[in-house]
Amino acid sequence: MRRARGMTAAALLVLATTLGGCAAGGSAHPAETAPSSPAGASGAPRAAATPDPVVGYAEERLQNLTLRQKVASLFMLHAPGTDPAALRGFVDRYGLGGVILMPDNIPATPPALAAETAATRASDPGLPPLVGIDEEGGDVTRLPWDAQPGAETLRSQPPAATQQAFAARAALLKQAGVNLNFGTIADVTADPHSFIADRILGTDPASAAARVAASVTGERGTVLSTLKHFPGHGETEADSHHTVPTAAVDHARWAAQDAPTFRAGIDAGAEVVMFGHLVYSGVDSQPASLSPAWHRILRDELGFSGVTITDDLRMLQDTGLPQYQDAGANAVAAIAAGNTMVLMIQGAEDPDALIDAVVAAVQSGRIPVAQLDADVRTLLMLRRSIALHG
Template sequence: MRTTRRWATAGVAAALAVTAAGLVGCTAPGPARPAASAPHAPVRDSATPSPAPTRDPAEAFADQRLANMTLRQKVASLFMLHAGGTDGAALRGFSDRYGLGGLILMGDNIPASPEALAGQTAAMRASDPTMPPLIGIDEEGGDVTRLPWDGQPGGEELRGGSPDATRAAFSARAALLKQAGVSLNFGVVADMTADPSSFISDRVLGTDPAGAADRVAAAVAGERGSVLSTLKHFPGHGETDADSHLTVPTTTVSRAQWEARDLPPFRAGVDAGAEVVMFGHLVYSQVDAAPASLSPTWHRILRDEVGFHGITITDDLRMLQDTGLPQYQDAGANAVAAIAAGNTMVLMVQGADTDPAALIDAVVAAVGDGRIPVEQIDADARALIVLRHSMTKEE
């Protein structure tokens, strides 16, 4: 995903640059002539310097903010965590206490009305209006709906209709989210399967690669300009019927089979302009033995071969602990592995047994001993600063 929103200040910057260029034209020294008698436009003297290109204000803002952040503050900004309740001030206090980059809203965060949620999220953003935290939500429609007033259909219904119907549903849903102050929707299921026994079956937007791709692109187009779009769960949950909340689903499909069946919807969503890709806790054993969420190989494939250069985020890291598998019982180690693999951001609906400070400490320590390059932390933190600051122009 690109590191700035498509509707940010690039167009204004370009317009200013063109205006500036028109004002600085001059001729070489010589006798003045009346403008009306000049047969041609003035010729720029080659010695006259061209105007410096106008810089995106969000980029300049990010450089300044990054320069004034400690390593711990940079690391903390890479976490999106959860706190319960509908008290916006208390949620803001939780975010500020740890310096988080975002908060995810779950069912226990949703008040009784859209107006109440808008007031709650406004309070959550109040600490720093120039760089508010990302406020994320899983609002797919259908089986995964957090907002009781979202009456738009989800994947199970939409996949039987046209891409235009998908676009309309996601546009209406995104408008609700924007009005409620939500900035990031984990809502576009780019997984594809025709297997009704698959865990993800009821949520997919298509049962064949082409159909899924068309509707995924339409969903992203529908959300454009209202909320940040997320494609999930890369590289694709449809190759197994297992539930990644309970285990780490594993498939032996080949790389070629993945490219033919599972990649098209993700590629279509990237091409349509999705800003975020969520990595699933899924093992494609023919590609990497590690779950994709912890896999540098899968991050390289998405970046270098699919061409996605935006924000990457894990699926809820708590899910790895909930599998009961011993190698995933250290939450801090999971966070380190996720960032080292290439995720810009770590998402976790942490329980009472997980201390956010300990998660941050683990990553800071990994930077200190060289397991994660400090340059990577700087790049990730800067990308999120640009994104968060750019979003304020739309409020």
């Protein structure tokens, strides 16, 4: 967007520790995963592990949510304007798990933006919504006070420059109350005519991977990092805002050309991966955002256990293709495929109708209840970790 199944408890606890100030690359030892142990050598029983409060909080909240509330928490939607009260009312009315800030949400000053984002937390400060933004730098800069360089500059400089730029950018976002940046382009292409060419961090897998990892390292512990657009937008010149780009790419080509940057970002600690509306026909005929196969590849081959989110689902409708004109059906397909969260900058679509479509899919068995609960639990733990440490 220009304008795998859920994270494991252990992975989320590592995230919570990181948000609390742990250095990048540090380890955490989640107490709740350790079973009660038998008596030690002295014969005295060992103390039982203390349950983790984030896990306990998430489980309790999950048990008290209605089906509709669970489904609503999987949506990140957009409300226009800069009125804090209106934004708060939008989040509260639908029970959303997140909101995305677009250019029409950005006021003239950082304090005014901070007031907007604070309003989203006012009703339930113990469980803040995710507040996302596309702050890449360069061509995609939402904050007018972000003077850090973008990809066109950074890809000709050492990776350390990328880390520095993204660290400074993350600090600006945190000060404004934004907790999730859709900022790291992990796509790779040497084609100057590609739609994504101006936004990539490298024209070959090795150079791009180094800067992708650096961007995540720069953001780490300040805002959540996102890698986009999985499985990679660089294999086609087409713009996914207007069509579904398709390339005759098979798994071997993808593994050599496109996977290294995503692997590097995951290894650096990225918490979120955004799925693009991209078809690599040698792997799957479905767009990756609606593809169970691509979600399995991300989980099983790249080892990602974090949050997955769609690119703006409105883009599928904007292609004009008849099979994507039902916004509710697109949301159902996205969650059924394996996305933890659905992102949509809705036009005429009623958020209630989107939520209703997914509720009906759960009731019919199209989306298993266990899958829904796993996604909701993942997001509850992430949001609670932000409340405690972010």
